[in-house]
Amino acid sequence: MVKLDLLAILVPALPLLGALFIGFGRRKLKGNSAGMLGTALVLGAFICSLILFLGRDGQTHIVHVFDWIKVGTMDIPFAFQIDALSLWMMLIVTGIGSLIHLYSIGYMHDDPRVATFFAQLNLFTFSMLLLVMGANFLITFIGWEGVGLCSYLLIGFWYTTPEFNYAGRKAFVMNRIGDVGMVLAMTLMFYTFGTLNYVDIMDQAGSFAPSNPLIITATLLLFLGATGKSAQLPLLTWLPDAMAGPTPVSALIHAATMVTAGIFLVVRSSVLFELAPYTQDVILWIGVATALFGATVGLFQNDIKKVLAYSTVSQLGYMFAALGVGAYSAGMFHVTTHAFFKALLFLAAGSVIHALGGEQDIRKMGGLKKTTKTTYITFLIATLAIAGIPPLSGFFSKDGILASTFQDSPFAYGILVFAAMLTAFYMFRVLFLTFFGSYRGTAHPHESPKVMTVPLMVLAVLSAIGGALNIPHIFGGHEWLKVDLGTAVEGVLGEHMALSASTEWMLMALSTALVLLTIWYTWTLFGKKTTLDGEPADMPFLKRLIAKRWMLDELYAVLFEKPFGWLSRNLFGIGETKVAVPLTVGSGKAAHGVAEWLRKMQTGNTSFYLFGMMLGVVVFLLITLFTA
Amino acid sequence: MENVMTAIRVVPLEHYLILSFLLFSIGMVGALVRRNIIIVIMCLELMLNSVNLLLVAFSAYHSDPGGQVMVFFIMLVAAAEVTVGLSILVLMKRNTDGVDMNILNRLKW
Amino acid sequence: MELLALVLIPFIAAMLLLAFRPAAMARGIALVSTLLSFALVLWLWYSWNGSMVIGVSHDWVPAWGMRFVLGYGGIGLLMLILTGLLFPFIIGTGYKQPVGDPSLVNALLLFCQSALFGVFLAQNAFLFYVFFELSLIPIFFLLMFWGGAHKRSITIRFFLYTLLGGLALLFSVAYVTLQTPVPHSADFTALAALDLPMNVQVWLFWTMFLAFAIKMPIFPFHSWQPETYTMAPTQGTMVLSAVMGKMGLYGIVVFLFTIVPEGALHWSSWVIGISLFGALYAAVIAFRQNDFKRMIAYSSMSHFGLMCAALFTWNAYGISGTLYQTLAHGVLMVCLFYIVGAVAQRTGSTDFAGMGGLKTKMPRMALLFMFVTANAIALPLTQSFVGEWLMYNGLWQWNNWTAFAGVALIVLGAIYMLYAYQRVMLGPDRAIDVTDADDEEHFFLVPLIAITLLVGIFPNVILHVVDGPVQQLLNSFTSLP
Numbered sequence A: 001m002v003k004l005d006l007l008a009i010l011v012p013a014l015p016l017l018g019a020l021f022i023g024f025g026r027r028k029l030k031g032n033s034a035g036m037l038g039t040a041l042v043l044g045a046f047i048c049s050l051i052l053f054l055g056r057d058g059q060t061h062i063v064h065v066f067d068w069i070k071v072g073t074m075d076i077p078f079a080f081q082i083d084a085l086s087l088w089m090m091l092i093v094t095g096i097g098s099l100i101h102l103y104s105i106g107y108m109h110d111d112p113r114v115a116t117f118f119a120q121l122n123l124f125t126f127s128m129l130l131l132v133m134g135a136n137f138l139i140t141f142i143g144w145e146g147v148g149l150c151s152y153l154l155i156g157f158w159y160t161t162p163e164f165n166y167a168g169r170k171a172f173v174m175n176r177i178g179d180v181g182m183v184l185a186m187t188l189m190f191y192t193f194g195t196l197n198y199v200d201i202m203d204q205a206g207s208f209a210p211s212n213p214l215i216i217t218a219t220l221l222l223f224l225g226a227t228g229k230s231a232q233l234p235l236l237t238w239l240p241d242a243m244a245g246p247t248p249v250s251a252l253i254h255a256a257t258m259v260t261a262g263i264f265l266v267v268r269s270s271v272l273f274e275l276a277p278y279t280q281d282v283i284l285w286i287g288v289a290t291a292l293f294g295a296t297v298g299l300f301q302n303d304i305k306k307v308l309a310y311s312t313v314s315q316l317g318y319m320f321a322a323l324g325v326g327a328y329s330a331g332m333f334h335v336t337t338h339a340f341f342k343a344l345l346f347l348a349a350g351s352v353i354h355a356l357g358g359e360q361d362i363r364k365m366g367g368l369k370k371t372t373k374t375t376y377i378t379f380l381i382a383t384l385a386i387a388g389i390p391p392l393s394g395f396f397s398k399d400g401i402l403a404s405t406f407q408d409s410p411f412a413y414g415i416l417v418f419a420a421m422l423t424a425f426y427m428f429r430v431l432f433l434t435f436f437g438s439y440r441g442t443a444h445p446h447e448s449p450k451v452m453t454v455p456l457m458v459l460a461v462l463s464a465i466g467g468a469l470n471i472p473h474i475f476g477g478h479e480w481l482k483v484d485l486g487t488a489v490e491g492v493l494g495e496h497m498a499l500s501a502s503t504e505w506m507l508m509a510l511s512t513a514l515v516l517l518t519i520w521y522t523w524t525l526f527g528k529k530t531t532l533d534g535e536p537a538d539m540p541f542l543k544r545l546i547a548k549r550w551m552l553d554e555l556y557a558v559l560f561e562k563p564f565g566w567l568s569r570n571l572f573g574i575g576e577t578k579v580a581v582p583l584t585v586g587s588g589k590a591a592h593g594v595a596e597w598l599r600k601m602q603t604g605n606t607s608f609y610l611f612g613m614m615l616g617v618v619v620f621l622l623i624t625l626f627t628a
Numbered sequence B: 001m002e003n004v005m006t007a008i009r010v011v012p013l014e015h016y017l018i019l020s021f022l023l024f025s026i027g028m029v030g031a032l033v034r035r036n037i038i039i040v041i042m043c044l045e046l047m048l049n050s051v052n053l054l055l056v057a058f059s060a061y062h063s064d065p066g067g068q069v070m071v072f073f074i075m076l077v078a079a080a081e082v083t084v085g086l087s088i089l090v091l092m093k094r095n096t097d098g099v100d101m102n103i104l105n106r107l108k109w
Numbered sequence C: 001m002e003l004l005a006l007v008l009i010p011f012i013a014a015m016l017l018l019a020f021r022p023a024a025m026a027r028g029i030a031l032v033s034t035l036l037s038f039a040l041v042l043w044l045w046y047s048w049n050g051s052m053v054i055g056v057s058h059d060w061v062p063a064w065g066m067r068f069v070l071g072y073g074g075i076g077l078l079m080l081i082l083t084g085l086l087f088p089f090i091i092g093t094g095y096k097q098p099v100g101d102p103s104l105v106n107a108l109l110l111f112c113q114s115a116l117f118g119v120f121l122a123q124n125a126f127l128f129y130v131f132f133e134l135s136l137i138p139i140f141f142l143l144m145f146w147g148g149a150h151k152r153s154i155t156i157r158f159f160l161y162t163l164l165g166g167l168a169l170l171f172s173v174a175y176v177t178l179q180t181p182v183p184h185s186a187d188f189t190a191l192a193a194l195d196l197p198m199n200v201q202v203w204l205f206w207t208m209f210l211a212f213a214i215k216m217p218i219f220p221f222h223s224w225q226p227e228t229y230t231m232a233p234t235q236g237t238m239v240l241s242a243v244m245g246k247m248g249l250y251g252i253v254v255f256l257f258t259i260v261p262e263g264a265l266h267w268s269s270w271v272i273g274i275s276l277f278g279a280l281y282a283a284v285i286a287f288r289q290n291d292f293k294r295m296i297a298y299s300s301m302s303h304f305g306l307m308c309a310a311l312f313t314w315n316a317y318g319i320s321g322t323l324y325q326t327l328a329h330g331v332l333m334v335c336l337f338y339i340v341g342a343v344a345q346r347t348g349s350t351d352f353a354g355m356g357g358l359k360t361k362m363p364r365m366a367l368l369f370m371f372v373t374a375n376a377i378a379l380p381l382t383q384s385f386v387g388e389w390l391m392y393n394g395l396w397q398w399n400n401w402t403a404f405a406g407v408a409l410i411v412l413g414a415i416y417m418l419y420a421y422q423r424v425m426l427g428p429d430r431a432i433d434v435t436d437a438d439d440e441e442h443f444f445l446v447p448l449i450a451i452t453l454l455v456g457i458f459p460n461v462i463l464h465v466v467d468g469p470v471q472q473l474l475n476s477f478t479s480l481p
Helices: A002-024 A033-052 A084-107 A114-133 A137-155 A161-192 A198-205 A214-229 A238-244 A247-256 A258-268 A270-274 A278-300 A304-324 A329-356 A374-386 A392-410 A410-437 A450-469 A482-488 A500-524 A542-548 A549-599 A606-626 B002-010 B013-033 B039-060 B066-096 B103-108 C002-020 C026-047 C074-096 C104-121 C125-136 C134-146 C151-179 C188-193 C198-215 C225-231 C234-259 C262-288 C290-309 C317-348 C363-376 C383-397 C400-425 C438-456 C460-478
Strands: A063-072 A074-082 C051-063 C067-074
Touching: A002 A033, A002 A063, A002 A074, A002 A392, A033 A114, A063 A084, A063 A137, A063 C317, A063 C383, A063 C460, A074 A084, A074 A114, A074 A137, A074 A482, A074 B013, A074 C234, A084 A247, A084 A258, A084 A450, A114 A137, A114 A247, A114 A258, A137 A214, A137 A247, A137 A258, A137 A278, A137 C151, A161 A198, A161 A214, A161 A258, A161 C074, A161 C383, A161 C400, A198 A270, A198 B039, A198 C188, A198 C460, A214 A247, A214 A258, A214 A270, A214 A278, A214 B039, A238 A247, A238 A304, A238 C067, A238 C460, A247 A258, A247 A304, A247 A329, A247 C134, A258 A304, A258 A329, A258 A392, A258 A500, A270 A392, A278 A304, A278 A392, A278 B039, A278 C438, A304 A329, A304 A392, A304 A410, A329 A374, A329 A392, A329 A450, A329 A482, A374 A410, A374 A450, A392 A410, A392 A500, A392 C234, A410 A500, A410 C074, A450 A482, A542 A549, A542 C067, A549 C151, A549 C262, B013 B039, B039 B066, B039 C290, B039 C460, B103 C438, C002 C026, C002 C051, C002 C067, C002 C104, C026 C104, C067 C074, C067 C151, C074 C104, C074 C317, C074 C438, C074 C460, C104 C125, C104 C134, C104 C234, C104 C290, C104 C460, C125 C151, C134 C151, C151 C225, C188 C234, C198 C234, C198 C262, C225 C234, C225 C290, C234 C262, C234 C290, C234 C460, C262 C290, C290 C317, C290 C400, C317 C363, C317 C383, C317 C438, C317 C460, C363 C383, C363 C400, C363 C438, C383 C400, C383 C438
Parallel strands: none
Antiparallel strands: A063 A074, C051 C067
């Protein structure tokens, strides 16, 4: 047990040490040393996680570090929960994290603030580890806010550009709107259960009847938190803007790890969500709507990172759809494979951007197949994986989600398949425009250094074979991940596939065939393009709407941003300067005015004073006379 | 002492009342309408003395020496007051070459 | 005896400064004096056994129940810690951001500290009132001599407004003292034993609450605050927001909750309503302020609104959270106003228009400011988070919907603080000549930030102090009808 405690504390402690050490020694660390140190510490955390993972025994261990908040009847320990779910997330965070750290050494090589970058990246890893390892909601919330802060800092890493700062603030504030739900859910749960420990809450939840209003409220509020962090409708517009940060940040934070925190949270509290079918429906339809939204917007974007960002939004929608139908293992499986191939896509895109000296517009790329060969091959593998071509990892995970949704709601299934076709379209559009045809830009493309391509290759292998983690029974697999997670997440082992094998085969064949058809169609459109047609002047209305991202940003600006600014200005301009202050000053002025009037009675004429005195005496005499 | 009391009681009380009312009214009207500060001070004295007269009369009629004690207090205060008043008068005369008391309204505010 | 010493140390030091006017050494002497007081406070904390301690008890004007009684319980101790901890920093501000004659400035600050210790130690309502008003006088001179634009009219407005509340308090103190059995006593213990009739408590509540509401201030008694904070010299603003505002919260606990508990219960929904409205109102206004200092002033008002609302929720989380937050808010305000002063010193004004893009020239200051911002928006593992979390729990237990309004503050707080950070630090580099934070500024801010983090990670240190007294307070409530 001592060993487990020590390792469990080491996992978040190493990146924290890295953040502190690199952060405070950032002027002393020259060249690549900051990057090396940061990478080594995250790798150390990965090794610790791996040891813990290999030594797991299917039990839930609570590692109590110290008492955090203890007042009245509230007792919130600073403790970690080590079970299959947190171990799995720890592996993803530290594993992908160390690869991306490694890649960043090359990518951020020329930046003067490279040490700051690594300090923040390590701080992010620390926060994310707290998030997944926390033994109660409040520890998770520490990480939850910590990743938000790091995301804010890293989006605005190049702080001299006002748009980047705006994007960072937007991300943080939108996350905070979700956090309102999270905080309220926690207060509600503390009020209801008297504790925030996952283990205790899940125990006690058993005594609640399904659809208890308290549970439904709590789960809806938790889901509000999840929509903020995981960029679901309606809180998604920050994620595409977050692409302002350096590309490794987009890969680590805004694709592979942080945005999956919402999914993690729902899986972690699966017992509660199982008790709230209403919330599950909400999750399913929000997930489906977001999947479709992201996929449609991805169609016409020209910035390579923006396409990937909307793709992330869309894939997160898939994961939530899976959670909505109670297929937690399918959701977590997709989290895993998505972490592989989306991190790979971003890193490869980063490699392309690096090769072209900062160019992100795919209209100015093309023909990079020859000049950046490794990048091209890895990007191709990732694209095939995300499109769901067997036997790459994306095929298995996406198919798991599709099959689970089909069971619950064929309509949702239909939309998700349609979104999958759109996914194949926009991803292959990017692939063809970037790597095929001939080069349309002016820079001199060159392949990235080894330190960047090695992580690409590792991730490519993982994207290719990652599906092996959870091979369904019809392929003769044992659904290893599902069994493993079943030891930690209630309801996972209970998910049984009611579909017959033949239906499952048919669904699989259908979606694969449709995707292949889409790819062929995309090839005919973009495959051999050497020059691009200009945008037609009169696009159809729908296309224009989609190209403008369904006007969601504009809508929010009109609905919230502008009224809020107006309110702020006018509360001050009218409420304060015209009402509150004049009222106070006015009361003083009134006293002054009365005095000004009263002093006129001091004429200086003694006779007048005497007359007043006499009048007073007479009045008092009369009063005594009549009241006596 | 006793014969003084008897002497006072010779005159009916109403006569004292009417007399002191008249004296007080003369004093008050004088103080209100006259501008010569000497006259005003004299009027004030007149008012005080009218009250004194009344106090003595009541004291004699009620056989209560308290009223006469009060008269001594009033005389004392009147003496002090006249001292202050006459000093102001003298200073006024020196400074303004007149005894019009409305000139003092320059001191207001 | 040590309690009397706590009041006397700053007083004597201030008298010495006034007598000898050692201009060059004035700050040093003041600093030593405040550090001595702080050491004494720490010793009191260390030797505290969890019960009420009465140190000094003398008759003063027995006929009116005035007695000179000094003592402290857990809640008072927390306030002593707050005052003791922050004054060395407030004095230290004078090293980098000096105003006026150092002997006089520091003497005034020390007089103020003496009075504040008196307020938090007083166990007699009249004595409390005397110190309560006494603390106002040095601040009045500080603002009158070294304030910014329109100092005369703003200072007089501030002074009269707070005096108005003070007089209402004096009236209520006199009233309740006369209700005690003969011989009258204005000791808090005697007043707490009073069982005033409900109809009296209902109106008496406002005569007391007015003083504390103006002092904090909360909406709608706030109109003196933004302008006073903005024009006051940095040290004056720090004293006002970090310590003197807390007298209001402390007063609510010792006066309203013990003397007129039923009245407080009767009005609690009103108070929570206006406090929360004021908190949201100030947070919205803070967003678009063009003046850095005024923006912080509104954010302070927003925090006070939340604290006051949580105090009236009548449960352990709300009250403990508020008391904990008094310390957190004090540290936060000292940090923020120090940074405002430091930046304004370099750019020449507190206006945002002259700032922006400073991070390139002053990366260290930007990092320090980032830490403080994290505390201001209550990120977990900073001090403010623990307080806010407890207060939200308190609000939720009182009523779900008020919790919604309260939690909205975490969004508004993030909006205005990050916008301010961006307007000060981020953006393209300005062609102005500014220097980065120097050693002295680090020496000031780093300990405060360290306290912020340490107390955020180990909040039990502070919570332990208030936990027992708050339970006692709540137990006395449960005996209410």
